[in-house]
Amino acid sequence: MHILIVQAHNESQSFNAAMKNLAVQELLAQGHSVEVSDLYAMGWNPIASAADFGSRANPEYLIYALEQRHNHSQNTLAPDIQDELDKLLKADLVIFNFPIYWFSMPAIMKGWIDRVLISGVCYGGKRFYDQGGLAGKKAMLAITIGGQPHMLVKDGVHGELNDMLKPILRGTLAYTGMAVLPTFVAYHVPYISLEARANLLEQYRQHLRSLDTLQTVTFVSLNEFDEKLHPVSATTI
């Protein structure tokens, strides 16, 4: 496979960065090719704005998604967006490696999602979920989090981790058609020993060694909905 790792951590010596480094090493050793977008190191601009467009379908009024389509067709997307889009489209698997900030991704990575997953290519019209523009690719989160496992289950203080990750797993990755692999979660990272961290890295290595056999998570198929996206009832299927 060709694998893109999108990573965002503001400390290059962090455990989170060590996960990214381990993934590069392990995936190359498995014979894959790997590309990394280290967003902090790149000085990635996360702000979706008019400056992203070298031409305009409508210079008077910015509708971001429409200008994404127009500028893609004109080959006038900002160079940083075009570069990342090229990397994305080459990839068979995209790994998003980040620390949880407010039960979501750091803003710098959210801005990668906002700017790179362009309308007209990654989604648009009825092309979403299993009909999404990135169907055929896989995606996976590799995250670090301060909380412990018992806090992130159904009756835990924060509820289920997958519920908190729903806008990312379902609303973003699955929305574009990507098959979603199980998230690798390194819990309690700021509070654990170096030995415990080494164990977590070894667990991540095993996770990466099982990429072929990991079951992708299925969310929803547009076949279950009619033209206007009302659910097709069981009796009419």
Added chain:
Amino acid sequence: MHILIVQAHNESQSFNAAMKNLAVQELLAQGHSVEVSDLYAMGWNPIASAADFGSRANPEYLIYALEQRHNHSQNTLAPDIQDELDKLLKADLVIFNFPIYWFSMPAIMKGWIDRVLISGVCYGGKRFYDQGGLAGKKAMLAITIGGQPHMLVKDGVHGELNDMLKPILRGTLAYTGMAVLPTFVAYHVPYISLEARANLLEQYRQHLRSLDTLQTVTFVSLNEFDEKLHPVSATTI
């Protein structure tokens, strides 16, 4: 009340901006005081990084939350963060006014959350949910979204909107102790007539006129959990 509106839209003529403008006008007319952080107009920097700190507890290794505490105690937070924190701490109600991007907020606003809701003031240690540092304040989302209501319910194609908003409503606003008011949602905005938009603005006005009577959403109380954040079973309460 003193009300802070944090707004993020990259088109100042947008319907989303009109919602913000209406809120300012309506809330002032009600006798409240209002402050606006228009993140695009301010050129807000959303990237949480070492540059946010004028001093360092540990110059060799960045732990963002720890430096938030240290720099707050030393009065050395970056001026843009300190300004927003001051606005936040003065406010009785914070309205987050934004278009849904990927079932979440635009990166520029996520970076307001990441950088302004600092550890040691807004949360930290056991100070979260009903014990959070911002307890006593209220928060509300005012959002625009492309989808229609039937797509954002339990059996709809995207599931319940509140499930998608959970990391924001529960994981962010309620986490800091703020009481969460019902979200005002303007659906299907890019596709509707000017008349329909005017109706939506009128609905938003009515929503704002009922602020006193809107029921806040309750999420979770730390009283339901023991010292180690395991649930206290019903029999031992």
